[in-house]
Amino acid sequence: MCGIFGIITLKPRAIGKDLVAGGRRLSYRGYDSVGCAVLSDGKIDLRKDVGKVDEVSKRLKFSEMYGDRGVMQLRWATFGAPSRTNAQPHLDCNGDMAGAHNGNIVNTPQLREQFIKEGHKVRSTNDGELCIHAVEKYYDKGFDMIESIRKAYEDLRGDYAFIIFNDGEKRLYAVKKGSGLVVGVGRDEMYCSSDLPSLLPLTKKIIFLNDGEIVSLSPKEAKFFSISDGKEIKKKTVSYRKSPEYARKGGYEHFMLKEIHEQPTAIEDLVELLDESKYVDKFLSFIDDSDKVFLAACGSSYHACLLGSYYFGNIAKKFVVPVVAPQFISQYGHAVDDKTCVVLVSQSGETKDVLNAMNYAKEKTDKILGVMNVIGSTLMNSSKAYLPLAAGYEVSVPATKTFLNQCVMFLYLAKRMAGESCRDMGELSKLVKSTLNSTTRDCKKAAAYLGRWDELYSLGYGSTYGIAKETALKIKEITYSHCEGMYSSEFKHGPLSAVRRGYPVMFISSPKDTDVMVSHINEVTCRGGKAIVIAERNESMVKNADELIQLPHSGDYFSPILATIPAQLIAYYMSTRRGIDPDFPRNLSKTITVD
Numbered sequence: 001m002c003g004i005f006g007i008i009t010l011k012p013r014a015i016g017k018d019l020v021a022g023g024r025r026l027s028y029r030g031y032d033s034v035g036c037a038v039l040s041d042g043k044i045d046l047r048k049d050v051g052k053v054d055e056v057s058k059r060l061k062f063s064e065m066y067g068d069r070g071v072m073q074l075r076w077a078t079f080g081a082p083s084r085t086n087a088q089p090h091l092d093c094n095g096d097m098a099g100a101h102n103g104n105i106v107n108t109p110q111l112r113e114q115f116i117k118e119g120h121k122v123r124s125t126n127d128g129e130l131c132i133h134a135v136e137k138y139y140d141k142g143f144d145m146i147e148s149i150r151k152a153y154e155d156l157r158g159d160y161a162f163i164i165f166n167d168g169e170k171r172l173y174a175v176k177k178g179s180g181l182v183v184g185v186g187r188d189e190m191y192c193s194s195d196l197p198s199l200l201p202l203t204k205k206i207i208f209l210n211d212g213e214i215v216s217l218s219p220k221e222a223k224f225f226s227i228s229d230g231k232e233i234k235k236k237t238v239s240y241r242k243s244p245e246y247a248r249k250g251g252y253e254h255f256m257l258k259e260i261h262e263q264p265t266a267i268e269d270l271v272e273l274l275d276e277s278k279y280v281d282k283f284l285s286f287i288d289d290s291d292k293v294f295l296a297a298c299g300s301s302y303h304a305c306l307l308g309s310y311y312f313g314n315i316a317k318k319f320v321v322p323v324v325a326p327q328f329i330s331q332y333g334h335a336v337d338d339k340t341c342v343v344l345v346s347q348s349g350e351t352k353d354v355l356n357a358m359n360y361a362k363e364k365t366d367k368i369l370g371v372m373n374v375i376g377s378t379l380m381n382s383s384k385a386y387l388p389l390a391a392g393y394e395v396s397v398p399a400t401k402t403f404l405n406q407c408v409m410f411l412y413l414a415k416r417m418a419g420e421s422c423r424d425m426g427e428l429s430k431l432v433k434s435t436l437n438s439t440t441r442d443c444k445k446a447a448a449y450l451g452r453w454d455e456l457y458s459l460g461y462g463s464t465y466g467i468a469k470e471t472a473l474k475i476k477e478i479t480y481s482h483c484e485g486m487y488s489s490e491f492k493h494g495p496l497s498a499v500r501r502g503y504p505v506m507f508i509s510s511p512k513d514t515d516v517m518v519s520h521i522n523e524v525t526c527r528g529g530k531a532i533v534i535a536e537r538n539e540s541m542v543k544n545a546d547e548l549i550q551l552p553h554s555g556d557y558f559s560p561i562l563a564t565i566p567a568q569l570i571a572y573y574m575s576t577r578r579g580i581d582p583d584f585p586r587n588l589s590k591t592i593t594v595d
């Protein structure tokens with residue numbers, strides 16, 4: 001998704017370099033074009049094009065851009081195809097105001113038509129340009145920048161954040177409505193960005209904006225204003241100690257493979273954090289004291305919630321409903337009251353669908369909990385209590401270590417809630433490591449077979465249902481083949497008709513469900529289908545599976561977590577065999593900040 005990064009400095013300097021570095025730190029979000037606008041010698045220097053940060057900035061010499069204020073933008077196309085004209089930043093009609101946005105202006109068609117009728121020079125079909133004309137419209141009528149932004153805010157529907165500056169006042173302005181926006185306080189310079197981690201290499205002094213707030217930055221001060229009445233508001237500066245580790249591939253061919261191999265350490269760090277955290281009990285008390293509990297999330301995070309609900313139900317005997325975040329509003333919204341606890345689960349903590357669910361729930365209950373990986377994210381800042389995933393920086397678009405840590409977190413919480421000891425959780429990291437070592441060869445072999453098909457199924461039962469769905473998502477995401485994840489007992493209710501000679505079906509089984517799985521496997525193999533099974537070794541599985549990818553013996557609750565490893569590896573090897581870069585699959589983005 002789009003990312004915006006702005007800088008204002010006391011003296012003009014080669015700020016292009018810092019803008020590019022900021023943009024690079026936002027590039028994990030996924031994008032198709034990049035651009036930079038800097039005020040240089042009283043004129044706005046705008047350079048932009050389709051492509052990757054390093055390639056475009058080298059070609060257009062962003063690093064040489066010199067001035068005292070500027071903005072960099074990474075665009076992930078929604079309104080308007082990826083093109084140089086649609087790339088951001090954009091200029092106003094006369095080229096004396098520039099800015100860029102992140103988010104979606106949902107009334108783009110109407111506004112665009114209106115601005116064209118009013119005589120604005122609308123150059124692109126991108127919604128970000130409308131933010132600039134919306135401010136320009138009022139500024140040209142004589143309103144100051146704060147008033148102009150306030151009025152533009154009324155015209156621009158949707159959720160967004162934008163940064164804007166003009167060639168007159170030595171200020172950088174930004175506004176937040178639904179999308180991330182964070183300010184960094186430097187020495188004689190100020191920064192603002194879509195996220196916190198991208199600012200930390202420049203400063204540790206951070207100010208978070210809330211929705212409906214404007215910031216006016218000069219090199220020495222940040223002033224905040226409320227959209228509702230235009231009055232100045234005081235904000236707290238928060239100090240951070242550490243910069244995030246900016247990832248390198250560290251000898252691996254892709255970040256995805258590196259992140260898969262980081263899972264033993266990620267689990268160890270998480271279990272240690274939970275063992276020592278005084279917030280676990282507080283977090284659990286909200287769940288315990290509630291009549292209704294929902295786990296709301298999207299994509300991989302939702303799949304972890306499926307397993308989470310299984311753990312809470314079977315271990316802690318707590319009825320917890322897993323739900324896709326937008327469906328939470330439409331299907332269960334009516335049931336949310338002050339005795340309801342809503343746990344929002346998100347790697348990024350910025351997923352728009354998740355934040356919508358959070359904002360909806362907040363109107364009805366104050367029991368809003370968050371589980372996220374990105375520290376300083378909107379979800380973290382808006383939850384009543386939160387627990388971090390402690391998985392470290394995840395670069396690759398496909399979630400791997402953050403997904404696994406979500407599953408581990410839920411198992412830990414369910415055990416604690418049930419009053420069970422979590423000491424055995426210390427073993428998980430070693431088991432994951434040995435699964436990585438023992439299954440890689442078989443996964444490559446399975447990937448070679450599965451990669452010959454453009455459609456397949458991944459089936460789970462009980463605790464492995466969420467893992468089967470996650471396996472299917474990983475395969476779809478990075479191989480571009482269709483893979484459907486299902487409850488294995490549902491297969492005979494329709495999809496079984498797809499099975500023919502050699503047709504591939506993956507089965508993921510926990511030890512407990514061996515018997516039922518074996519019968520589902522046979523429904524496929526007796527019709528000529530090929531059953532590739534991920535499970536612990538036992539006689540029955542050996543006899544019935546066409547190929548068995550063996551998990552170490554670990555029991556019913558650990559085995560779904562371990563089964564995730566071969567599933568990730570299979571998807572990874574299928575992807576690379578097809579020549580796809582699994583880190584940046586087409587059309588996708590790491591952080592989805594639109595509806």
Ligand code: M6R
Nearest residue numbers: 299300301346347348351398399
């Ligand atoms: O940041 P989140 O966990 O909220 O993201 C939700 C989904 O977009 C995400 O899990 C997505 O499905 C993964 N990239 C898939 O690997």
